Amino acid sequence: MDIWFSESHTPDVKLSLRVTKQLFSEISDYQSVEVLETPEFGRVLVLDGNIMLTERDEFIYDEMITHVPMAVHPSIKNVLVIGVGDGGVVKELTRYEQIESIDMVELDEVVVRACRNYLPENACRLDDERVHITYGNPLKFIRKCENKYDLIIVDSNDPFGPSEGLFTKEFYGNCYNALKDDGIMVNQQGSPFYQEDAVAMQQSHKRIAGTFPISRVYQAHIPTYAAGYWTFGFASKKYHPIDDLDAEQWNSKHLRTRYYTTRLHKGAFYLPAFLEELLEEVESK
Amino acid sequence: MNQNRAPIYEALDNFKRQRVVPFDVPGHKRGRGNPELAEFLGQKCVGIDVNSMKPLDNLCHPISVIREAEELAADAFGAAHAFLMVGGTTSCVQSMVLSVCKAGDKIILPRNVHRSVINALVLCGAVPVYVNPEVDIRLGIALGMKREQVQKAIEENPDAVAVFVNNPTYYGICSDLKAIVDMAHKAGMLCLADEAHGTHFYFGDNLPISAMKAGADMASVSMHKSGGSLTQSSFLLTSDALSEGYVRQIINLTQTTSASYLLMSSLDISRRNLALRGKEIFAQVLKNAEYARDEVNQIDGFYAFGKELVNGDSVYDFDPIKLSIHTLDIGMAGIEVYDILRDEYDIQIEFGDLGNILAYLSIGDRIQDIERLVSALAEIRRLYKKNPTGMLSQEYIDPIVVKSPQEAFYADKESLPINETCDRIVSEFVMCYPPGIPVLAPGEKITPEILKYINYAKEKGCNMTGPADADINFLNVLKN
Numbered sequence: 001m002d003i004w005f006s007e008s009h010t011p012d013v014k015l016s017l018r019v020t021k022q023l024f025s026e027i028s029d030y031q032s033v034e035v036l037e038t039p040e041f042g043r044v045l046v047l048d049g050n051i052m053l054t055e056r057d058e059f060i061y062d063e064m065i066t067h068v069p070m071a072v073h074p075s076i077k078n079v080l081v082i083g084v085g086d087g088g089v090v091k092e093l094t095r096y097e098q099i100e101s102i103d104m105v106e107l108d109e110v111v112v113r114a115c116r117n118y119l120p121e122n123a124c125r126l127d128d129e130r131v132h133i134t135y136g137n138p139l140k141f142i143r144k145c146e147n148k149y150d151l152i153i154v155d156s157n158d159p160f161g162p163s164e165g166l167f168t169k170e171f172y173g174n175c176y177n178a179l180k181d182d183g184i185m186v187n188q189q190g191s192p193f194y195q196e197d198a199v200a201m202q203q204s205h206k207r208i209a210g211t212f213p214i215s216r217v218y219q220a221h222i223p224t225y226a227a228g229y230w231t232f233g234f235a236s237k238k239y240h241p242i243d244d245l246d247a248e249q250w251n252s253k254h255l256r257t258r259y260y261t262t263r264l265h266k267g268a269f270y271l272p273a274f275l276e277e278l279l280e281e282v283e284s285k
Numbered sequence: 286m287n288q289n290r291a292p293i294y295e296a297l298d299n300f301k302r303q304r305v306v307p308f309d310v311p312g313h314k315r316g317r318g319n320p321e322l323a324e325f326l327g328q329k330c331v332g333i334d335v336n337s338m339k340p341l342d343n344l345c346h347p348i349s350v351i352r353e354a355e356e357l358a359a360d361a362f363g364a365a366h367a368f369l370m371v372g373g374t375t376s377c378v379q380s381m382v383l384s385v386c387k388a389g390d391k392i393i394l395p396r397n398v399h400r401s402v403i404n405a406l407v408l409c410g411a412v413p414v415y416v417n418p419e420v421d422i423r424l425g426i427a428l429g430m431k432r433e434q435v436q437k438a439i440e441e442n443p444d445a446v447a448v449f450v451n452n453p454t455y456y457g458i459c460s461d462l463k464a465i466v467d468m469a470h471k472a473g474m475l476c477l478a479d480e481a482h483g484t485h486f487y488f489g490d491n492l493p494i495s496a497m498k499a500g501a502d503m504a505s506v507s508m509h510k511s512g513g514s515l516t517q518s519s520f521l522l523t524s525d526a527l528s529e530g531y532v533r534q535i536i537n538l539t540q541t542t543s544a545s546y547l548l549m550s551s552l553d554i555s556r557r558n559l560a561l562r563g564k565e566i567f568a569q570v571l572k573n574a575e576y577a578r579d580e581v582n583q584i585d586g587f588y589a590f591g592k593e594l595v596n597g598d599s600v601y602d603f604d605p606i607k608l609s610i611h612t613l614d615i616g617m618a619g620i621e622v623y624d625i626l627r628d629e630y631d632i633q634i635e636f637g638d639l640g641n642i643l644a645y646l647s648i649g650d651r652i653q654d655i656e657r658l659v660s661a662l663a664e665i666r667r668l669y670k671k672n673p674t675g676m677l678s679q680e681y682i683d684p685i686v687v688k689s690p691q692e693a694f695y696a697d698k699e700s701l702p703i704n705e706t707c708d709r710i711v712s713e714f715v716m717c718y719p720p721g722i723p724v725l726a727p728g729e730k731i732t733p734e735i736l737k738y739i740n741y742a743k744e745k746g747c748n749m750t751g752p753a754d755a756d757i758n759f760l761n762v763l764k765n
Contacts, residue, residue, distance in 0.1 A: 139656040140580070143663045165653050165660075169630050173664035 005036055005044075007051050009226040010194045015051075017041060017224075023118045028110035030162040035118040041224060043119055045086055047111070048161050051224050055121065058088050061188070063260040064220045064268070065232055066092035069151050069184045071250035071265060072239045076150040077101070080178070082138045083156040083166060085112040087123035093153075094125040095255055102131045103149075105141045107162060139165050145178035152179060154187035159200045167200070169207040172235075176211050182238040189217060192275050193227035201231060206282035208235045216241050217279055218268035220259070231275075242266055286360040288560035292353040293553040296341050297333045297546060310336050310543070333546055344369060344544035345537055354553045361560040362487050362506070363497045364522035366529045368536060369552050371544045374481045375401040376536070377505030377521040379408065381477045384503065384527065384535045385447045386411035388691075393438045394449035395460075396684055397427035399479060400714055400751070402449060403690050403726045410691040414442050417683045419599035424590065424611050425640040427681035427722075428599040429460030432468070439472045447475040452483050452496050452504075455636075455643065455720045457607030458600050462499040475502040475526065484512040485606060488563025489571065493602035502526045511570075511606065513648045514555035518548040566648050567606070573655055574606050574646050580659045581608075586615035586666050608644040610662070612637075613678055616671035618745045620717075622662075625669070630661040636719035639742065640678045643720075677741045681722075685730040688763070693728030698761045700754065703739065706731045709762035714751030717742055723751065731762070 006016040017038045024035040034046040042055030053061065066089055070076060077100045081089050085106030093102050104126075106112055112133070115123040126133065134141060142152075152175050157163035165171055166187075175185050189204055191197040209215040212235035222230045234241045247262035271279070307314045316323030316331030323331045337343035342351040351369060358367035370377050378401040386392050388410030394402060396415045406413055416434045418427040435448065448469040453459040462478065469476040478496035480486070484506050486495040496504035504522040508514040523532055559566070581589040588611040594600045612622045623637025635645040644658060687710050688696070698712045708730065715725040724738055725731065739757065743749055749757050 137653065137656045139653075139660045143660045144583075162653065165657050168657060168660075170657060170661040170664045173667065174660050177664075177667055 005038070005046070007046075007049060010196065013194070015224065017044065024114045026110055026114070028108050030108045033108070033110050033114050035114055044224075045111075045115065045119060047084070047157055050158060052084055052157065053086055053088060053119075053122070054224050055119070057223050058086075058122065060220055060222050060259045061230070062088040062092045063257050064218075065089060065153055065155060065186055065188060067250070067255070067257065067260040068218065068232070068234060068241065068265060068268070069153075069186050070096060071246060071262060072236075072241055072244050073150060073182065073184055074246055074249060076184075078149050079103070079151045079153065080105070080142070080145075080149045081153045081155060082142070083154055083163065085133070086115045086119060087112075087126045089153055089155050090128070090131055091122060091125040094128045094130065096253075099130060102128070103134065104131060105134045105136065105138045107135070107137060109135045137165070139171055139174065142171070142174045142178050145174075147178075147180055149179050150183055152183070152185045154185065156188060158190065159204065167204045167207070169211065172208050172211045176237070179237060182236075184234065184236040184239060185212070186235075187233045189231040189233045191226040191229055192231055192278060193229050197226055198278060202278055202282045205233065205279055208233050209283050212236060214238075214240055216269055217271065217275070219271060219275070220268065242269055286357055288357060288361060288557060290353070290357060291550075291553045291557045292350040292357070293341075293546070294550045296350040297335075297550055300335070300340060301332060307335075309338070330547065333550065335546055336543065341546065344371070344540075344549065345542055346533075351549065354549070354556075357560075358520055358552070358556045359522070361556055362520065362522050363495070364504070365525040366523045366532075368521040368523075368532065369544075369549050370519040370521050370536070370540070371517060371548045372540055373509075373517045374479075374505050374507040374519045375399075375404075376540060377519050378402055378479055378481075379405040379539065380521055380532065380536045381503045381505055382406065382411065382449075383409050383538065384532050385475050385477065391442050391445040392447050392449060393435070393442065393445050393474075395427070395430050395451060397454060397681055397722050398449065398451065399481065400716060400721050400723055400726075402479070403714070403723060406690040407694045407727060408691075410689070412689045413686070414438055414445055415684065415686060418681070420679070420681050421594070425613075425678035425680045426456050426458075426638075427454065428458050429454070429601060430465070431599045432461055432464050435465050436468055439468055439474065443472060445474055447477055449477045449479070450496075450501070452478045452480050452486070453493060453602075453604045453607070455482055455722070456609045456641070457482070457604035458594070459493045459602040459604065461598065461601035462494055462496065462501065466500045470500070476500070477502065478504040480504045481507040482510060482607070483604070484508055484510060484559075485563070485567045485570070486604075488559045489567025489606075490564060491571065492567065492606070493604055497522055497524070500524070508552055508555055510645075511647050512555050512559055515548050515551035518552045520552065570606050570646055570648065570650070573650055573652065574608055576652075577608050577644070577646070577655050577659060580655075581610055581662060584659070584663050584666055586670060587612060587662055588614065606646055608646050610642050610644070611640055612642060613640045613673050613676055615666050615669070616673040616676065617665075617669060618676065620742070620745045620747050622665060624746055625665055626658075626661055630657075630664075632658055632661055634658075638680050638717060638720065638747070639676075639745070640680065677738065679738075682724060682732075682734055682738060684726065685732065686728055687730055688728035690727045693763060697764045699764055700759045700761050703758060703760050704736065706760045706762050707733055707736060709765075712761045712763055713753060715739060715749065715757065715760070716751050717747040718750045725751075731760070
């Protein structure tokens, strides 16, 4: 049999993966949740028809959203992870002995259950004793926190579904309030390539830049995401992502990675001209 | 009656299948003559924008499907008759007043009515007898009418023809409607209710009493507010104390003869929805409202008021679906919070006045949007909180009525710079819109307190309307 899963990146562009088996499918209160088996990318988590992660390329995303802030802020102890509860980000975080507590807020319990059962490589560290999982609306969770976290990682779905509240000015403001004076927020900021995605990325950058004194965007190449090209936001009250990079300290931890290096760290913040232009357009307003 | 039926909708659906060739109005002919409009609104929408005709009945003189839709609505709302209205609740309210009053008749009403009520008095020449509502000093808003005040007004004006009641006010405050209806009837007067903000009272549980249930004679129901129909569509409900034929004649004095089938079908479909599912729908809205109120009240400095205001008289009941929030304690006028929510957070709420905001909750809300609203309020407090001293708080000012609205509106007048109008009699309305409750109505005396209110509200960014001068730098006053 020849079965293909397609995700529309625009109304006129699709990414298709051949599927050998559908392992999990459930409609939760918030979205449809599926896990597919594919020959090229291994198991794939799909939410509302959008690829969230694949076994083959998820390391890029998880490493880039985690190690960048960890190499800048020397003493991160309390971390909040918001959003897609596949456990990949938590897995990277638990490799740091210095981290004392990881709070994770996930809207949809079904996602966590699906990942525990079908993506154990990702979800394997969700039972680490430092991890505390809360199921509920992240906006509600975070507006009650003040001066509590060293690092907030916003690992959200795209901004056109149940995660749309995680791209708003009120959410970024609540994050600012929940961070300590030297805290950092890192978020996935979408793809800058296709028009609709680029506008969403600009809006979210504008809101973050209006909330935090330091706000920079960095990039990575992720084959299964739109245009294979992804950006992250680094926002902070104190630390600059390049000037305050402590490569020596991070390298002394001897964490084995497959994408992130402290050399790549600097390079990731050097952006192509069209992207610089997109960002400057909203920064000046 | 079978509330599963929706006769206007069914007739339109049937009509579409007939593929009738149009040599009648409207001239866009199912959108073909205006492709840009058809593209914007969609073929389904322009395809049923048709004129009255035999199979679709005629709102001016309904005998078939519109008549059936009115009967179904009357049944659903517990009224003797229901009229489909396409000129908004404004036209319902005006039709109520014009149906019971003629020139020189007295009508008893609270002063915090919507402008449409006083407009109707300008049209027909009836004379208002105002019952000044109680005012909540902390919130700065007008409450309901006390029973004793209404009784006093009735006794002092035994020749009045009707008593008019807001059920509820924009902020959700209800007077003791049943008692007021009984007092009015005992004195041989009719009782009219403005239920622009009370459609859900007819369908939900644990909500204040509806006008028809309380025995009122007429009620204006904004189906398009909490009922889910299209903007500008409403129901006028009557008891058997009124002649259906006469009320229809009154409505036809001012209503269009080309009523929109988009509006009428939306009334039909929404009535069916509420009749079949209203109880569950409003139970959910109520749950959302209680949740939002609890969350807002956890933010220090905001006060989302609720049933605790109930005092058995001037606040006989409170509509728990209204999410009204007092903002003065964070040092911000409601209108300022309203503007910041829209400009900075892309959240549009219903209105902001001097001391409060109102977020309108309804059938269409999603819980994640409520989380956004609450989080945005928490942010506004964090970023903008300041000392509240020196802020005006009183939304309602007791008027000094010198002339009847009609007499003042049509009198010889002159235009004066606003700050030179003190002690003169105004011939036009001044109000913030929304909520649309006049601070000045034709025939009332301009006082220093009112001028201070107008200047302050303008400075804070309220959208002021009413006067002939759009910038409100001049007011029309009666010649001395």
